[in-house]
Amino acid sequence: MASRYLDSETLKFLLFEVHHLDELLQQERFTDYDRESVGLFIDAVTDFSEKELFPYYREMDAHPAHFEAGEVHVHPQVARYMKRAKEMGLAAALFDYDDGGLQMPNMVVTAAAYIQETANNHLPGYLGLTFGAAELILHFGSRQLKDTYVPHMISGDWNGTMCLTEPQAGSSLSDIVTAAVPQGDHYLISGQKIFISGGDYKGVENVVHLVLARIEGAPAGTKGISLFVVPKHRPAADGSLAFNDVNTVGDFQKMGQRGYCTTHLSFGDHQDCRGWLVGEPHQGLKYMFLMMNGARIAVGRGAAAIAMAAWRASLAYAKERPQGRALSSTGKKDVSEAQTLIINHPDVRRMLLTQKVIAEGALSLVLLSSKYQDLSQTHPEEAERRKYGYLLELLTPVAKTYPSEKGIEAVSNGVQVLGGYGFCSDFILQQYYRDIRIFSIYEGTTGIQSMDLLGRKVTMDQGIALTHLAGEMGKTTAAAMAVEGLRPFAETLAGKTGLMKKVLDSLMNYAGKGNYERFLADATVFMEFFGNILVGWLWLDMALHAHQAISKGDTTHGQGFYKSKIHAMEFYFTYELPKSEAQARILLNTADLTVSVEDSLFE
């Protein structure tokens, strides 16, 4: 079934056929799940999204979260959503049975969150950050912290947040100054945190903040940062709650995602804000990155979801809106004919296919990353777990960035399909366009992700992650080489491996000479290049599975469905993949136009 915002068939095709969720379900941790139960869960979440998320998407934009009389006011659906999501088990899905969880695969939970985000990307974050915060406490917190907080969080009664950014420390976490002073079994916390998603709002019972702060006398930089649980209200032994001096200073008004509050919090205005250390002192950033890595994939997932929703909305419009006529063989139009639907214009089709290959490619990338996450934790063999761990680390910044950056382009094409209506508030496209713009900024901007990819992930342990990736890609190209219709595409993709090597050799040359600034100067272009090729692989893989289904006479999704995947792959290889050539050319430039140049040249 395809709705106005989601193509569920493609989601299931990717889960079960392309990324073989069945095999993952054979891991011991997931023995209670099978294809059927997962399918039922996906359908239930789809139904839930249609009823509890999509109907509120436009209103949450029209009536945004805002700060008034000392409190942040959010749409009443937020509370209802949290309650209903709890009943669905969405908050508990990922966790161990022992912790009250449902022990679902990450890949399934990712699919569930994606479905919700296609329907309304303003709501799932409230839940997502809550279980991300609970995950951190479960992994690194004391038994007492776990018992005190986690049950309330996975029940959906208490919210959770992650508090990193400070006014003077955005992308530079080294410069965090929020202070923690020891006092008995806890610390006194003081400082300002900004851009805290779902940070606080009127009516929430309690909010459990996971706060990065610096213990008095800690070393400078990131190695002096510790992690604290800082609740808005601290719970007493009898279950009563006392205000913990976590103050809401304001809510940032934004161009998009206006239903998702973005608060400014001030800790310890009255010297009575208590925090409890998570794990060891000075290890906070390492712990936070557990959550951050998941959060990065979640950001990519959200962007992929918006790209999907915008594509479906503009596709529906293109199939309904008559406008213009086809050109005849004389180059003229016959005005006595009735107008044709705009989906029949090649330029509109190009825009629709551009959206399709980006939206579905992004989804495939996000699902694959979550699969690697599952396998890195649950595969019975240590060597395999390590391999999938490397693949996950390599793909994480790309899974965050490709959907976010290319998603902007996809949604912009969606706006364009509607023409003037695309810009009008009465139509949904402009909201997708505004909403998606934050994703390339969330959880580390594209520049930060790109430096992570090139400066850390590609190079770590002698490039082993890239070797593993080449192995995975090689499996697809080898299989595709054996299929006549796919061979030319497999050959093209195989050629990209050599191009990648050439680019990396050239860039590594700067690192070898200690010129790290120049090495990473074009990291963002490298990210575009890498993402372009990676998604080319994912499309070839989709086409390969579609071809296999057609050959087998598989009727799961219908022959037309499988043909459309092969067609979209051809479109990707024709209209998207050639861009990697220009990107390579840019990356191979030996000029230095941004590093050792005077400031005056930027005027």
Place this chain on the structure above:
Amino acid sequence: MASRYLDSETLKFLLFEVHHLDELLQQERFTDYDRESVGLFIDAVTDFSEKELFPYYREMDAHPAHFEAGEVHVHPQVARYMKRAKEMGLAAALFDYDDGGLQMPNMVVTAAAYIQETANNHLPGYLGLTFGAAELILHFGSRQLKDTYVPHMISGDWNGTMCLTEPQAGSSLSDIVTAAVPQGDHYLISGQKIFISGGDYKGVENVVHLVLARIEGAPAGTKGISLFVVPKHRPAADGSLAFNDVNTVGDFQKMGQRGYCTTHLSFGDHQDCRGWLVGEPHQGLKYMFLMMNGARIAVGRGAAAIAMAAWRASLAYAKERPQGRALSSTGKKDVSEAQTLIINHPDVRRMLLTQKVIAEGALSLVLLSSKYQDLSQTHPEEAERRKYGYLLELLTPVAKTYPSEKGIEAVSNGVQVLGGYGFCSDFILQQYYRDIRIFSIYEGTTGIQSMDLLGRKVTMDQGIALTHLAGEMGKTTAAAMAVEGLRPFAETLAGKTGLMKKVLDSLMNYAGKGNYERFLADATVFMEFFGNILVGWLWLDMALHAHQAISKGDTTHGQGFYKSKIHAMEFYFTYELPKSEAQARILLNTADLTVSVEDSLFE
């Protein structure tokens, strides 16, 4: 002087040094103007923009035009702006002395409008459409129409609009159904027009609509469309005004440009709407295109202005905001150092330079187009006027599209420079981001412009326009070949001519076989390709003039200024121009993925 939104030095460099406005001023029509008087005018408009436009930019977004109690309410500054602009002579600037005008060159009027649009793109449209409408009446209207309407329009007292779009006819003007029935010396008009910019608002004395409609019994398609003057209030001989049954039905709420009203008008609800034919019956579209051609360049100009403003705003931020540190030769950061300004990060510099080359390249293209317009009308030699006419026709769709499409990318880079703040309503970048999105839709979408470029302009009269363009580009490359530091870039650009030929040969092949749908299927990609190379030429030309200034020891703008132009050219050739290779590869594809394929493949 550079402000928060405008680099006036670059504007003057382009006007006087690169595009030789002085030479244009030697045409007989412009003998009353010289470099000094134009400079004073530019400065006066800059000052006017700072006082009367920029201060209202944010408020006009926060308090958008809206429909209430049967009328559109706009910001009170609209009325004040129209009054002040009239006093400045801005409405009359372009027209003949005989018509009460100032007989300024189009190029100077373009610069003046650009300056205003950098300050506030919501206001100048009210004036721009007014003089566009007046221009149409002057060119094609009867003496009586001219005398009745034009003086009130160029005085700024009455507004003007152009009414093309109807609910069932957006991009397809063939399908206009607004009816005109002869009745004595006039016609009775009835029909709906939507998306009418500046269409009507509370407090305006009168609005003169230039309306496309179909006279009873007219042939189908565009050849049956006539043009009418339809005032909101019809003036009687004694100067009194009577309501002419032009009804405001609503105002479209939009994602951006919210201070510029976009009305829905209904003509003749009470069978009392009179229209007066302009020129001959059935020639309306031809006439309208006079205005449309100017309007297309004006749209490109507005987008170029927003790109400039966003670039200056993000540059100012990058020079003030400390964040992070440079990487040392070990690849680490020294956290004991103070944070550096973000302009010192190579990735930020790349984003700033990307904005600069797009914003200034777009401005150069717009000014050059307006210069061609002037020369096509005022050059003493007929052959030269024809040549510039061809160049103008060729460049018009590109001057509309390059600033609009690449401007979106430029402004998005500006948002990204600010990180999270870029997305926040308290910062100006998000408004530029929302505002600029309409420009690739206005006055014919990018798809329409691209078909005009490839399907008409490139091919007209055996490709003569392209031959003229190659001649102009050849002059620049020949001069640059003689300069050692510029030679490699001149060679690169020269190589693009061959690539262009190869691409066109391949595409024309489809047209030759009568497959016009396939010929134009990738017209939008061709537009990207063409614009990319064209702006490469404009940058080489800027670098050439900067080099000449440095060689001569010219101190007009300072040596640093000229060096920055050469540096930006190198950046363009390194980071932008290589994209034409991938675009060519895409255009050379021989697959048919969007024309003769089944609808089901788009699911």
